Amino acid sequence: MKKYDSNFKLIWHFLKGALPFFILSISFAALVSFLDMVNPKIISFTVDAVIGEKSPNLPGPVLALIERAGGIAALRAHPLWIALAVALVGALAAICRYLFRICNTTGGETFVRKMRDELFSHILSLPYIWHGENATGDIIQRCTSDVQTIKRFISEQLVSLIRTVILITMALTFMARINVRVTLGSAVFIPIIIAYSMVFHSKIGNAFRKVDTEEGRLSSIVQENLTGVRVVRAFGREVYEQERFEKQNAYYTSFWIHLMKLMSAFWSSADILTGMQNLMIILLGSAACINGTMTTGNLIAMVSYNLMLIWPVRQLGRVITEMSKAGISIDRIRYIMNSEPETDRADAKEPPMDRDIVFDHVSFSYEGGSEEALHDISLTIPAGSTLGILGGTGSGKSTLMYLLERLYHLEEGKGRILIGGVDIRDIRRDYLRRNIGMVLQEPYLFSRTLSENIGIARNDPGMAQIRRAARIASIDDAIQTFTAGYDTAVGERGVTLSGGQKQRTAIAQMLIRQSPVMIFDDSLSAVDTETDMKIRHAIRENTGSATVILIAHRITTLMNADRIIVLDQGRIREQGTHEELLAAGGLYRKIYDLQTAGLADED
Ligand SMILES: Nc1ncnc2c1ncn2[C@@H]1O[C@H](COP(=O)(O)OP(=O)(O)OP(=O)(O)O)[C@@H](O)[C@H]1O
Ligand SMILES: [Mg+2]
Incomplete structure (x- = not known):
């Protein structure tokens, strides 16, 4: 079952924590509406009982207060008091309005913050395959404009709807207490x-x-x-x-x-409609005044209440139509939140990783892919050895490594991958990935400094380690030539690295992790042959007992490997050492001849 099977559940989930602020803000809004109702009451009392001679129509406690202050006579002597009362009510309303806004904004921002935080961490936890299926631009749009739409829905539209309903109810109640017929005429x-x-x-x-x-x-x-x-x-x-x-x-x-x-x-x-509404009040109200069923002061109050309604009522139609659009945005966020994150079995293990790696009859096809990307691959990589993988584009080299990293899921019955005899499906993912370092074929550097990028997989590795890794990857010299050295920012706000520099930075990034298994997926393709050799020697000297997998198109890059496999259309065509493969005279030999012939021509 999906975690959030309705939009309501999703909103409710994010609303927790922000809810007290919204309840407070709506309470203050109700207070504002109430205070707004009071002033017309004061005016109507003034017109009827202070200026006129009618008996005052006010709640008991208020009357008692007026009596204590000297009665109506005192008010006639000091009309300023009435003005002060109006001002006091206005000031109270202003304070409540202020508090309403503060609470509403805090609630809205708390709500979005929670939503953004959870979305971000959820998206990071989603399987690699999910990211392949969903376009980055679309995900970003969901995290920005859809989140904004939902925030507006909650903190502006929903609150405004509730506010308007409270206002209409209050105004109609105050009006009905004066005269039901006139009120109905407006309602x-x-x-x-x-x-x-x-x-x-x-x-x-x-x-x-x-x-x-x-x-x-x-x-x-x-x-x-x-x-x-x-x-x-x-x-x-x-x-x-x-x-x-x-x-x-x-x-x-x-x-x-x-x-x-x-x-x-x-x-x-719409102006004509509201005009008619006003007209109705004045028509019915004056008639009631003439009949003597309503006082002049009350007519003034009725007109004021009616005026208060006009604007919010007109807005309500817009608010309601806009609210209906939020459903789409909520659906889109719900889709992300309902996508299943990567999880491990409860009994997932953390076995030692410096062991033999075995591919046992592994076959794999991508979702939607018509043909198998890998077919019946069986292969043993002894611990501490170096494996070279040679193969044309699309032969399945990267796919084989993605499976080893569990970036893609190898289905039951499609073979097994074992490390030290343990099926990798039983190994905790983050433990597995921490121990199998991989330089991706298309390295990605963050918009941070070079030292931050190189040290990204370790917490605070220290400058000495960073420089050591950079030296092995032959990038230290290049970094020294930048004015800011290792503090040089990379990417949009910094320098643009060349393809080869990027690759070497990514190699340094991986070396610093000192994982027991290291994969270089075509990581030396953009460097010249000489640097390629230098890096390979340095890596060999510095990786100690690590198992190394080298993927390349260039035979010179991997010819020193302990064992080389030749992949072709997802199958292992040949395997052996460089010498064995040359002697066999197969595909490897053909590629070798082509590549060395090319070199000879260049010479
Ligand atoms: N995400 C994907 N979805 C569907 N098919 C894919 C995906 N990635 C790769 N493939 C297909 O799987 C096959 C193997 O691809 P893979 O990336 O493993 O090749 P490769 O040997 O690494 O090639 P290259 O040398 O160009 O990097 C190809 O036919 C490719 O089109
Ligand atoms: Mg590849």
């Missing part, structure tokens, strides 16, 4: 306005999306032309490109104007 308009605005906003939503698309087209024309400016000039395409831009610009502009006309029509017609 019938509320569902009409909400429905009207919902219908409008769900329609206009598509148009806004279209505007976004058109704007994207416009800016991509600009971007293309700026990045490809040399091509545009070289082919004399300026006029053509300018016309293309103008056409798109005109289309975009006319679309915007059309959209704005629609918006204006909506606002004006």
Whole structure:
């Protein structure tokens, strides 16, 4: 069963921790609404009982307070007190509004922070294969804009919905206590306005999306032309490109104007609806005043309450339509959170790793791949020996190593991989990967300093170790030539390393780990033959008793290995030492002849 089988469960999970802030913020919002209701009450009391002669219609405790202060007469003598009361209520409302915002923002940010943290760590725990199936750009978008959408949904839309419902309930209650008939006259308009605005906003939503698309087209024309400016000039395409831009610009502009006309029509017609609502209050209210069923002060209060409703009610339709869109974003985040992370068996072992590695009838095909990437591979790599793997592109060399690292799962019945007699499926993944160091075929360096990159797999390895690894990988000299040396930043904000420098940094990165098994996946392809030899000698001298697997296209890179296998279309075609393979006169011999003939030509 999936961990989060509904959107509600997911939101609830992230909401824990932020919930107290939201409850507080809604409580403060309710207080604000209540305080907003008080001032019209004071005004109506002033009009009716202080200016007029009606008996005051106020709650008992308030009346008692006025009596203690000297009664209505005192208020007539000091109207300033009334103004002060209004100001006091206003100030209290302002404080509550402030607290509402603080609590709401804190709740919203706590919520997103938890969501971002959990998403990030969950994504890191997902299997390698998952990352292959999901595009990076898409994952990033889910972690940024979808997270933002959900935050808006919770801290803006949902809160605003609850706030508006509280406000409508309170205002209608206060109004109904004054006069039920007049209140009903106003209340019938509320569902009409909400429905009207919902219908409008769900329609206009598509148009806004279209505007976004058109704007994207416009800016991509600009971007293309700026990045490809040399091509545009070289082919004399300026006029053509300018016309293309103008056409798109005109289309975009006319679309915007059309959209704005629609918006204006909506606002004006909504104005008419609210105008009618106001009219109803004044009509029914005045009639009630004339009948004597309502006081003038109360009419003023009714009109004020009604005005308070107008804006939030109109917004409600928009909020509700936008809320419905959040569902898609929640679904997208739920997909990530529901993806199963890599887990080990409860009884996973941590056996010694400096043992023989055995591939026992291993076959493997990628998901969606029609043919087997590896077919019936059986192979023993004695502990401490060096294995060379030679093979053309797509022959399955990297795949074989991915299986050894358990980056891909070897199905039951498709053979076994054993280290010291233990099936690697029974070994804890992180332990396995820590002990099998691998220089990836396409090394990746982080946007950090060179020393941080080299030491990335160890906690604080110390400069001496970093330099030692760099020297073995023949990159120390190159690093010394950078002005900042080992503190030079790599990547977008720093230097751009050449392909060969990158490979050598990745080799140093692996050497520092001193793993009992080391894999070099085509790691010397971008360095010249001489450096290749230097690095190989240095590695041989410094890896001690480690088992080394060297993958290469170049025979010179691996000819000194204790044993060499030749892979072809996922099968082992030949194996033996360099001399044995040459003598056998097969595929290895053919490749050797081709490569040495090439060298002879160059000479
Ligand atoms: N992620 C993947 N999904 C599907 N098929 C894949 C995947 N990776 C590799 N393959 C396929 O598996 C086969 C073996 O690929 P592999 O990367 O192991 O080759 P290789 O020997 O390392 O080649 P190269 O020398 O070019 O690195 C190829 O046919 C390739 O197309
Ligand atoms: Mg490869």
